Each structure stands twice: as structure tokens, then as C-alpha cells.
Amino acid sequence: MPTLTKLYSMEEAATHNKQDDCWVVIDGKVYDVSSYMDEHPGGDDVLLAVAGKDATDDFEDAGHSKDARELMEKYFIGELDESSLPEIPELKIYKKDQPQDSVQKLFDLTKQYWVVPVSIITISVAVSVLFSRKT
Numbered sequence: 001m002p003t004l005t006k007l008y009s010m011e012e013a014a015t016h017n018k019q020d021d022c023w024v025v026i027d028g029k030v031y032d033v034s035s036y037m038d039e040h041p042g043g044d045d046v047l048l049a050v051a052g053k054d055a056t057d058d059f060e061d062a063g064h065s066k067d068a069r070e071l072m073e074k075y076f077i078g079e080l081d082e083s084s085l086p087e088i089p090e091l092k093i094y095k096k097d098q099p100q101d102s103v104q105k106l107f108d109l110t111k112q113y114w115v116v117p118v119s120i121i122t123i124s125v126a127v128s129v130l131f132s133r134k135t
């Protein structure tokens, strides 16, 4: 049977940023750690510092054990609605300017560096003409 996962926007997660109402977002998943604040071996202050925010990097930096990762499931309440995230303009531009595939890429490079093969051919022709005149 399919399970329904609740989706939360980053705006909504951001409102849960207090000691007694604390959500953290880790790897696109939303956790309500309000009841875990006092028990967290890393302290409640570190959780409060990332309350209502994306704590993926901080979570990974702390080097959590397999047990800790299993324990997380207890506090899982839903997933982050990716469409609620602001679009990064640089990413869009980068994507847009990328050639479609490697063939296209090679074609673009050839267009850009046509001077190199043309110069090689010109020099070769000049050298062979000089040599043929000497003999």
C-alpha cells in the first residue's frame, strides 16, 4: 500500500524555531526534534542553532553514528517540498549554456579553435613548397 508523505515548505519549517517547537531539515527530510532536545547527546544548543533551517551540513559534520541515523526516523514528520525552494539564478544560466551532448561540445570546440588546424595545414604546405623548390 502506498504511504503518503507529508510535504512541508521551507517557510513553514522556518516557523518551528523554538526550544519547545523545533524542526530541522536534514537531506530533504523534515524532523520534529522538540521532544529530543533535552536528550540529544550533542546538546540542545546545537539543535536550536539550526532550528527551522537546513541542518544537513551541520549534521554530517558532527559525524553521527548508524544508531543516530536510525534514531532519526522516530522524529521524521515529512519531506521538504523542493518546489518551495528559491531557484538559484546561476544554476539556471549554467544549465542553459551547456551544450546538449559531447558531440555538440566537440562541434563547439572545433568552431572555436579552427585557427589551430588551419595554421598547421598552411605551415605544412609552405614547408613542402620550400623543400620542393630546393630539390
Ligand code: HEM
Binding pocket: 024, 031, 033, 040, 041, 042, 043, 046, 047, 050, 055, 058, 059, 062, 063, 064, 065, 066, 067, 068, 069, 071, 072, 075
Ligand atoms: C533527528 C536529528 C538528530 C538525531 C537523532 C541526533 C542524534 C545524535 C546522537 C545519537 C548522538 C550521539 C553520537 C552518535 O551516536 O553519533 C549525537 C551527537 C551529536 N549531534 Fe546529533 N542528532 C540529530 C541532529 C543533529 C544536528 C542537526 C546537529 C547539528 C546541528 C547535531 C550535532 C551533534 C553533535 C555536535 C554531536 C556530538 C558529537 C560528539 O560528541 O562527538 N545533531 N546526535
